Amino acid sequence: MTCPPRSRVSGFTLAELAIVLVIIALLAGGMLLSLSTQSDMRDSGDTRKQLADINEALLGFAASHSATDGRPYLPCPDTDNDGVEQPRSGSGVCPSQEGILPWVTLGLAQTDSWQNHYRYRVATGFSNGQTGFYLGMPITPANTLRVCDNAACNATILASGLPVVVLSHGKNGLGAISASGAANPVSSDADELENGDGDNDFVSHTPTPGGFDDQVSWISPNILFNRLIAAGRPL
Template structure:
């Protein structure tokens, strides 16, 4: 008796491929989200390390470093006792501090320092002026100035995944692809006023899309370390 050989029909194969595709798609999305979360975590740790490096620099030298010379030269750009051309915002001086140059998205960190704290001729003290502030948004989305920190010596930030305001390793400025990211625009252009808030990819959110990561040097921690090291008063 002849046996009829059974096999998959084209329809059955198509159904199997659809199911496999859905399964793979379901795996890719969580993996992508996990990878992005890891990048955020790694960059936040790098920012925390940068803050500690700035405090360590101040302990050794009695002042904070100037911004870097350029995107390719990570040494602080100092002319005699002050930042060259009185420039107080730019790239984090990674080479001077012994840090990694780029964040997890391969872009340079932004850095701003209060001028009185970068003056190497007159070392800063408790009365030295601090002019940087960090605002945030409350539960209703209202901008609350200087809520997180006021009158701080220095701030370091990563411009996050979208990179608006950041520079690549070659010094190319990342283009802005949004018309609504107002808070990111503040961080990309200001030397003294910055905004730190929860990340959002919603253009309709107050302040627009936002993925910047912001860290700052607390004057209280800085002064406490200097007092403990007998560098102050």
């Protein structure tokens, strides 16, 4: 005599359900983390690309503009948030050597990936609209922007004697001017503070967790002169 088959209870036990839920939670968490990392990397890459475009636009501006003496010059910073470089005084001097990038004058995007303006500093001798710059120009303190790898500038000087420095204040945006023209809170990081204190020294290094995330760009005077010679400008 054969016995009838015992009926099986179908479905999951509570323990099995719990394991499945834990696995789903872990997968979702991992995906979210990965998406956020990817988004940060994309924003950072976009800003790095924009900084390269800014350098190209500045080189193009110098090649296509002549001061009263016929020599080239670089644009003044914008300080009233209209994107247009500030008008020069009668002697050709910019009212301020540092401000936000004159994005309208240069025909570029207004802000970095985090909707903050790029900070722009130009050396006095490279931005005079009456007397332009030239090869062999005397190097005065006003013409020596430099970029170091720390705020004290006591280790490595990455570049000096620079005509121009442009920077994004990064994802944390601390020390930047926002798209609306408002000043963001300042950073407590010494290296980030150095990038917002309005003097000739800047800091560039790899990001530190929860701290420095500025992206700094500059044009070597040799690249500037080389590009102008290639464009046929007398120097």
